[in-house]
Amino acid sequence: MTVNATLPVALHANNLESYIHSVNQMPMLTQEEEVSLADKLQKHNDVEAARQLVLSHLRVVVSIARSYSGYGLQQADLIQEGNIGLMKAVKRFDPNRGVRLFSFAVHWIKAEIHEFILKNWRLVRVATTKSQRKLFFNLRSMKTGFSALTPKEANDIAEQLGVKPEEVLEMEMRLNGQDISIEPLETDHEDAVAPIAYLADDENEPTKQLENRAVALLQGEGLMSALDKLDPRSRHIVESRWLSDDSGATLHELAAEYGVSAERIRQIEVKALQKMKQELVLLAS
Structure with missing residues (x-):
């Protein structure tokens, strides 16, 4: 029997059970039906054939996704990623190789779920190489207890997985590590110090850098x-009063130099400084 029904329930976290019930009602295909649909997809790019192949195997994705429930991620998200893997498998499935779609799709479904977990389980990625991925998805199940691995246990696991003992110990440390919020949480007490307090470099903060550049420009x-x-x-009065390498000339010294009163020198100085200030404001804007 071919799958002519459409999926009645969309996949969301709040209706997960309804979705799972719906996909479990979808009939599985016989091998003959599977081959016929795959042949239509390959030769004629039949979208309806692809839809039937996907719908009939959604229950496989649910079953696989449930085995990854220990990573603290939403089951609906894991299923969604697994569905992407299933669609990739359907697109690449070749029935002439004598393998059922179920067996062929398992690799693609797991690959998508693995990638999603590695990207979202922690803020910092814990596994990037092939050996690290193998350790990440097997170490928990191979540990016999909650305590730290002994050297002998690490050696045994390393031998079984074909990796180095130090890689096993490093992955155990990564798995046991905790993410730390860089900013204070609402639940923190008043005296709590978050990393943002001591990691921030105020001098290299962007607005501070712009301010420093502006000050340097105005001073030069x-x-x-x-x-x-x-x-x-x-100009001579301002330079003599404020920009001299010595202590600076007094109003009376400049008054004697120009043959005017000290009050007149002060008036010239005030007017000059106001004009300079206006020019600096224009340059800073």
């Missing part, structure tokens, strides 16, 4: 540009 090129806007007497 900006200052010279502002001085260039002054007349020679005003």
Whole structure:
């Protein structure tokens, strides 16, 4: 019997049981039906044939996904990823090799679920190489207790999986490690210090860097540009009062130099500084 029904329930976390019940009601295909549908898909790109092949094997995905329930991830997400693997398997399935779709699809379903777990189980990836992946998905089941592995146990597991004992111990440490929130949690007490407090580098923070560059510009090129806007007497007074390597000239010393009162020198200085400030504001904007 071919699968002519459509899946009545969409896959969501809140209706998982209804979804599982629905896929278990889908009839399995006979080998003859499977070969016929796969042949239509291969030769004629028959979308309906592909749909029937997928629907009839959704229960396989559910069964496989349930075996990965110990990683703290939503069962619905695992099934969804497994379904992607099933669709990839259907697309590549060749019935002429004498293998049933069930056996062929298992590899693709597990591969997608494995990839999803490795990407989402922790913020930091715990397994990237082939040997690390093998350890990740077998170490838990091969441990006999909750205590740390002894050297002998690590050697035994390494020998069975064809990896080094130190790789076994490193993976055990990664599996037992915990993710730490970089920012304070709502449940933390007032005195709790989160990593963000001591990992942040205020001096290299982007806005701080922009501010430092702006200050450097104003103190260098900006200052010279502002001085260039002054007349020679005003510039000499400002430089003598504020930019001298010595302690700076007094108002009376400059008054004697120009033959005017100290009050007049002060007025020229104030006007010059205001003009420079306006120029610096324009440069900073």
